[in-house]
Structure formats: C-alpha cells, structure tokens
Amino acid sequence: MLRPAGNPMNRTAVLAVAAAWIAWGAVPAAEFQLRPRCQPRGPIVLLGDVADVAAADASEAARLAATELFPAPPPGLQRILRARALQDLLADRGIHLAEHRFSGSSQVIVLGAGEPAKAAEPSAVGPAAMKQARRLVEAAIVKHLETQVSPDEAWQVEVHLTESLARRLAAEGATITARGGRAPWTGMQDFEVVFDHKPASEALPVAAKVARLPRVVVAARTIARGETIRSADVALRRPEPGAASGEKFHSLDEVVGLEASQTIAAGTVLQRALVRSPIVVRRGELIVVSSRAAGIRIRTTARAREDAALGELVTVESLADRKTFAARVCGPQEAEVYARAMQSAPIKAGESSLRADGEGSKGPGRNVL
The missing domain is CATH 3.90.1210.10 (Antifreeze-like/N-acetylneuraminic acid synthase C-terminal domain)
Known part of the structure; x- marks a missing residue:
C-alpha cells in the first residue's frame, strides 16, 4: 500500500530541529580551567577560587562558580586539589560532569586563609648583565660629577647595585642620568638614577664610593x-x-x-x-772607590764590571789582585765601600802594643777594602 508523499517543507523543518538538538548536545554547558594555585576569598573554597568558569550564559557561570567545595586550609597550611578529586566533589553536589569540560592545571595548590599567593620569583641577574649595569651607572655618576664640580677632575666611582635595579637596566636598556651627592663629593655618596623616558619622580636611589684621582x-x-x-x-x-x-x-x-x-x-x-736614575758608572771604566772606617777615608782605583746609576750597587774589580767586590755608586765614576771599624783587644801584661795591633802581620799602612 502506497502512502502519499508528505510535504517537503515539513520534512526540512524536522531535520533542522534535529540537527540543532544534536549540535546543542555536543557543546559543553561550561568550561572549568583549573588554576595552578589559588587564594580563597573566604572561609569556604569555591569552584570560582580554584578554576576560571566560562559559559555562554553569564548567570549560569556565576551559579557554578559559587559552588562550595570545602573549608579553606588554616593559615600557614595548604591543600593540593587534584582534578579527579574536584570532579568527585562536583558530582557529589549534583553537577553533571558530562555537560562540562575541564582544562588547565592537573592540580591546584590551595593556600591557607590569609596567606598571600606567592609571586613568581624573578630570574637572577647574570654576572655580565650586572657588570654592564654597573658600568652604565658609574659612567652616569662620573658625568654628573664633571658637571657639578669640574670637567678637569678625574673620578673613580664604585657603585653598589641591587639586583632589582640591575634587572631594570638590563630590561629597559634605556639611557640614564644621575643626580645627587654632596660636597666634598668623595667617600660614600647617595645618588639617584633617572631614566630619560620616565618622570623624574621615578628616580631610583643608588649608593656609590667616590674618590678623586x-x-x-x-x-x-x-x-x-x-x-x-x-x-x-x-x-x-x-x-x-x-x-x-x-x-x-x-x-x-x-x-x-x-x-x-x-x-x-x-x-x-x-x-x-x-x-x-742616570747611569754615572759604565762597564769597563776606571772609577775611584773610597772606604770609610772610624773617621779614616782611603781611596783606590778599580774597574767597573757593569753599568750602574746613582745609589745602586756595582761590582768592581781591584787592579792589584783582580779580586771583585761590591760598592755603592755615590757620583760620576765614584763608589764607596763602608768598612766596619776594627776594635782593638785590651793589652795584657807583658805584651807589647805592636802585638796588640796584630804582631806586625799587617803593617799600619796596609788597608783592605
């Protein structure tokens, strides 16, 4: 039995409604993007504390974000909430998980009540960046001193930079000027670093040790x-x-x-x-060598074995026996030897003064330099 064909327009409408219903069922009602860490805003941890809730309907997103989860940890403590545990908590509260999508972190660190969230630690300043920042500040301070005191003065500046200032100089790469300091402009001085593209009110303090060269x-x-x-x-x-x-x-x-x-x-x-000092005794020259002892001065001639300046020791050679000795240069072609004075031993009874003087082995006219 043949049935009459239906109205094509009605069939099209039914198909469109079915497609819309299928499409609506494929789109999640809300998305929960979990944060890596959170700070509860009250004594009870809410879904909106641990995740960003996004939904097409703003009122529905607000309703979901207000879902209570558990009491906030005490101050100084924290709780780790994993994604699976969050899903269990939401299911216990009658939220159909199949209608929503989860994204973001796999776990959330929930801080204790009143505990501030830990900010990301800034990266450490490397030695090269710190050295470059120090040079930049020192050059700015020297230029400031040349303007304030005198351009003819030479300055040695050693700054003490904090990591925050060095990091800012490295990040902004801006030209800077310095101001401050006080007379006599030496010793430990307090300056301010001003960024050329920033208001003067944003100057940063810096301490420096200054010395005149x-x-x-x-x-x-x-x-x-x-x-x-x-x-x-x-x-x-x-x-x-x-x-x-x-x-x-x-x-x-x-x-x-x-x-x-x-x-x-x-x-x-x-x-x-x-x-x-100028060379006053040259190698090979004949020079006058004097010797002093006990107020007596003896002069002789010797040959210099090397060049020597005033006040230096020079090796000389005796012309008599070619023995060498050292003498100190005291003038052009002159040197001196300081001999120690000889002390005479007391004369014993029965001994003659000649024996006390050395038994004549060294006559009174013989001198040794």
Whole structure:
C-alpha cells in the first residue's frame, strides 16, 4: 500500500530541529580551567577560587562558580586539589560532569586563609648583565660629577647595585642620568638614577664610593731610551678610566733628571719601570772607590764590571789582585765601600802594643777594602 508523499517543507523543518538538538548536545554547558594555585576569598573554597568558569550564559557561570567545595586550609597550611578529586566533589553536589569540560592545571595548590599567593620569583641577574649595569651607572655618576664640580677632575666611582635595579637596566636598556651627592663629593655618596623616558619622580636611589684621582705624569713627546728627561718632555694630565696599573708619578719634579730605561711614546703614562736614575758608572771604566772606617777615608782605583746609576750597587774589580767586590755608586765614576771599624783587644801584661795591633802581620799602612 502506497502512502502519499508528505510535504517537503515539513520534512526540512524536522531535520533542522534535529540537527540543532544534536549540535546543542555536543557543546559543553561550561568550561572549568583549573588554576595552578589559588587564594580563597573566604572561609569556604569555591569552584570560582580554584578554576576560571566560562559559559555562554553569564548567570549560569556565576551559579557554578559559587559552588562550595570545602573549608579553606588554616593559615600557614595548604591543600593540593587534584582534578579527579574536584570532579568527585562536583558530582557529589549534583553537577553533571558530562555537560562540562575541564582544562588547565592537573592540580591546584590551595593556600591557607590569609596567606598571600606567592609571586613568581624573578630570574637572577647574570654576572655580565650586572657588570654592564654597573658600568652604565658609574659612567652616569662620573658625568654628573664633571658637571657639578669640574670637567678637569678625574673620578673613580664604585657603585653598589641591587639586583632589582640591575634587572631594570638590563630590561629597559634605556639611557640614564644621575643626580645627587654632596660636597666634598668623595667617600660614600647617595645618588639617584633617572631614566630619560620616565618622570623624574621615578628616580631610583643608588649608593656609590667616590674618590678623586690625582693627575699623572705623561710623556709630552717621544723620549728615546737613555735620554735624560727634561721638564719640557713631560706634562700632568688626568688619568683615563681603566688605565694600566703600576706605580705612577704625580709630580714633574719626580721624573725630571731621570733617564728613560726604554723608548717612551708620546702620551704614555710614566711608571717606575720606564725610568731609572742616570747611569754615572759604565762597564769597563776606571772609577775611584773610597772606604770609610772610624773617621779614616782611603781611596783606590778599580774597574767597573757593569753599568750602574746613582745609589745602586756595582761590582768592581781591584787592579792589584783582580779580586771583585761590591760598592755603592755615590757620583760620576765614584763608589764607596763602608768598612766596619776594627776594635782593638785590651793589652795584657807583658805584651807589647805592636802585638796588640796584630804582631806586625799587617803593617799600619796596609788597608783592605
């Protein structure tokens, strides 16, 4: 038996309603995105404390978020709530889990009542970043001192940076200026670092140890090795930051009259290793050697075995027996030997004064240097 065909329009409407019903059933009523940690807002932990509740209907989301779970932990304690345990709690409260979707963390750390949530710890500042930040601040302070005091002064600045300031300098990479300090501008000083793109009210405090650097002697022209330094050959200038270490001169009088021990280029900071006293005794020369003892001075001639400057020890060779001994240079082609005075022994009864003087083995006219 054949049935009459139905109205095609009615069939289409039924199919559309069925498709809509199927689609509605596939979409979850709400989504619960679990947080990694939470701070309850009251004595009872709510679903909205442990998860972000999202739903198409705002009132339904609010109703679900207000679902009570359990009492908040006491202050100083915490509770770990796993996703499976949360689902069991919601099922016990009549919430159909099949209608909702869970996402986010696999567990939630619930902090005790009144305990602040722990913020993420900032990353530590590496040695290179800290060094770069320190240089930036020190340069800004030196520039500030040159403006406030004198551009001709040389300054040594050592700052004490906190990790927070170093981290901010590394993150923003901004140019900065410094302000503050007080006369006499040395010792421990308090400054403020101002970011150029920030208001002056956001200046950050920084402590620094400041010292004035004395001027140093530099070569005004190239000085050849062995050349005697004159006043026109040198000048006083302020030291450059990071200059080479070594014992430097801070007065022209200290170097005038000395001799260059090696060639010194123009602009070089003079150090003790670059100069020496002038050579006044040269190797192979005949020099006068004097000896003093008990107010008596004896002079003889010897040959120098090496070059020596004023005040230095030089090895000399006796012309009589070619024996060598040391003498201290006291002038051009002159040296001295300080002999110890000999003490005479008391004369015993029956002995002559000649025996007390050495039995004539060393006559009164014979001297040993």
